[in-house]
Amino acid sequence: xxxxxxxxxxxxxxxxxxxxxxxxxxxxxxxxxxxxxxxxxxxxxxxxxxxxxxxxxxxxxxxxxxxxxxxxxxxxxxxxxxxxxxxxxxxxxxxxxxxxxxxxxxxxxxxxxxxxxxxxxxxxxxxxxxxxxxxxxxxxxxxxxxxxxxxxxxxxxxxxxxxxxxxxxxxxxxxxxxxxxxxxxxxxxxxxxxxxxxxxxxxxxxxxxxxxxxx
Numbered sequence: 001x002x003x004x005x006x007x008x009x010x011x012x013x014x015x016x017x018x019x020x021x022x023x024x025x026x027x028x029x030x031x032x033x034x035x036x037x038x039x040x041x042x043x044x045x046x047x048x049x050x051x052x053x054x055x056x057x058x059x060x061x062x063x064x065x066x067x068x069x070x071x072x073x074x075x076x077x078x079x080x081x082x083x084x085x086x087x088x089x090x091x092x093x094x095x096x097x098x099x100x101x102x103x104x105x106x107x108x109x110x111x112x113x114x115x116x117x118x119x120x121x122x123x124x125x126x127x128x129x130x131x132x133x134x135x136x137x138x139x140x141x142x143x144x145x146x147x148x149x150x151x152x153x154x155x156x157x158x159x160x161x162x163x164x165x166x167x168x169x170x171x172x173x174x175x176x177x178x179x180x181x182x183x184x185x186x187x188x189x190x191x192x193x194x195x196x197x198x199x200x201x202x203x204x205x206x207x208x209x210x211x212x213x214x215x
Contacts, residue, residue: 022054023049023052023054023055023056023059024055024056024057024058024059024060024061024062024063025059025060025063026045026049027042027045027046027049027055027060027072028060028061028062028063028064028068028072029063030042030045030075031060031064031068031071031072031075032063032064032068034121034123036123036124036125039075039120039123039125040125040126040129040130040133041133041137042075042078042079043078043079043082043083043130043134043138044133044134044137044138046075046076046079047079047083047088047090047134047138048138048139048140050090050092050093051090051092051140053167053168053171055092056183057076057096057185058183058185060072071120071121074120074121075120076096077104077105077108078108078112078118078120078125078130080093080096080105080108080109081105081106081107081108081109081110081111081112082108082109082112082127082130082131082134084105084106084109085109085112085113085131086131086134086135091166091167091168092166092167092168095168095189111127112127112130112131113127114127115127115128161173164197164201165194165197169193169194169197172186172189172190172194173194173198176190176194
């Protein structure tokens with residue numbers, strides 16, 4: 001597969017705005033393809049999906065069998081290692097720390113730095129190709145930001161929420177607000193991170209002091 005065809009495949013396998021389930025299926029299809037070109041382009045697909053706020057490990061795993069799931073994890077490790085090597089910081093990568101040990105991410109980062117081939121399910125990924133493709137083709141997706149207006153709240157409230165929460169945190173905040181079902185990982189993250197922020201925001205004394213400071 002030449003560079004032009006690979007770029008077209010990467011762009012069309014993920015269409016922002018279709019939701020986590022469809023984005024998860026796109027990631028799963030890339031894994032199932034067992035095509036070296038698509039695996040080398042996986043970091044672009046993952047970053048595009050996550051930057052649009054539509055990455056769901058659960059949704060991706062739901063479309064894979066038990067033999068394919070480890071390949072997905074390995075490709076995510078390769079991607080995280082690449083981002084680390086390139087110094088690309090994404091807020092959503094911190095949310096994966098519970099599922100993907102930093103030690104293994106660092107291991108893949110070192111292999112990419114040394115340009116050591118990565119053998120994965122019988123295929124050999126060349127780090128230099130993976131890195132070059134990401135640098136040339138990754139562009140943060142231009143998607144409409146989900147607004148709190150969907151819940152009947154004022155639009156200026158969204159601005160305030162966006163200054164406090166990351167995109168993923170805001171999505172989970174809305175999910176909880178709408179009483180939608182959350183995965184185990186989402187519940188744990190909500191309790192560990194978002195709930196603490198909400199408790200601070202709900203503190204009346206802090207609210208009062210903030211208003212005084214701003215007067």
